[in-house]
Amino acid sequence: MTITARIGSTRPRITLITVCWNAEKTIASTLDSVDAQTFRDFEHLIIDGGSTDATLSIVATAGNRTVFSGPDKGIYDAMNKGIARASGDIVGFLNADDMFANDSALETIATALENEEFDCCYGDLIYVSQQDPTRQVRYWKSSTFAIGAFRRGWCPPHPTFYVRRSIYKKYGSFDQRYSLAADVELMMRFLERARITSLYIPKVLVRMRLGGATNKSFSNIRRQNTEILQALATHGLKVSALGFWAPKLLNRLQQFVRKKQEN
Template sequence: MKITVITVSYNSAATIADTVRSVASQSHPDVEHLVIDGQSTDGTVQVVEAHRHPNLVLSSEPDKGIYDAMNKGLSRATGEVIGFLNADDFFADADVLARVAKAFEDDPSVEACFGDLLYVSEDNRKVVRYWKSRPFEKGSFARGWCPAHPTFYIRRSALERLGQFDLTYRLAADTEFMMRYLERGGVRCAYIPRVQVRMRVGGATNQSWRNIVRQNQEIFHALQKNGVPHLTVSFWAHKLASRLWQRLAGLLHPA
């Protein structure tokens, strides 16, 4: 089973070497790594070239933002299964993609899978938050639940049926994408109860309160668009409780 990992980058020279190395070290034998760079000016391309492995394909050109770049990656992917790894993230161990492949191979009806994620400090020495997921149940997005996008993998058959990222969403296109697949599209999915990705803190959404507010406004719009009944109070109560639990779990998790 060929798996495509898409990494979107822009001025990521400080972190992308870890990302590339973590893909190159995977035990799964058939991996395509697409690095879609937005014409970085800080040496990102040179860092990728310095850590290039035989299965890596690099392009660097202007884009219209992160989700436009992700769509470019989806259009160029040749794997049967496709997922994303951000330019400041890295796999938790060498068997992450082997577990992804197993989830699809064990049940041919499965078209998506996801696992757990750790938010870590920039130096990777401290766990800040433990995003422990659970098996999907219909209506989960209405309660503020969502898989960690860097752990989310889909079959090409689902992509061809349900489409790419909706670029009208600036901060929550990944949430809308997964919601569309799981809630509206009825994609059968598998949960891998393992930490799959370590993510450095400091993503675009969390850079300001304004972005956090806007992202959640977009999520409410996505719920309506995808026909997911929801109550605002229930959404916030579940989401805030989940974030608190993840913070506490992060404090207890070894680095």
């Protein structure tokens, strides 16, 4: 799939939000990947949870960021603070364990959302080793959204999910009742319930280090999936155990055996 800019069109301005807390070991690579972007019409908000290590010093030396630091009630509270402060047409997240896959990722996103037919876009994601971010561990290849997909355990990789700020204003931000699955619930609410229009970009947009809150233990994975099933019930999306778990487990297995394709 090739995405090209339309003649005479104006690409939207992007708000990029980085949520962090005591991220001195990884945030420099996140900032470097942002600084390398060829698309420059964006603001970069740093929402820090009150770091006590060198995180804020590293951010300060990088410059050209708007920084908010103080206590929060967790990652989704911090993300909501970022959304509330956003001024761009499009909002996306690149957290302190994440890096853009290449220097044209934001260019690709901005070009895709020039077309006002689409409310959001998303792409593919690669999980990399915490110690060696050049080493691929999993390749999350997504697909075009179809109604009912969340009932089959599907969702886009949230770090690649960019949505118009007007959608947040209309349908709300992260529901903090979900401690590990608020991102899945939000995308479910937008795509399945609100039926916003979406564009799948078959390119790797983000490289994400393993070791996040959800994936760091089996108990957290179980809790997240319990929350996802609760969200499905809340939104009236009936699901069977086999219909949810079988395709989800197959997809996860494929992530470990699939190799990155050149874009």
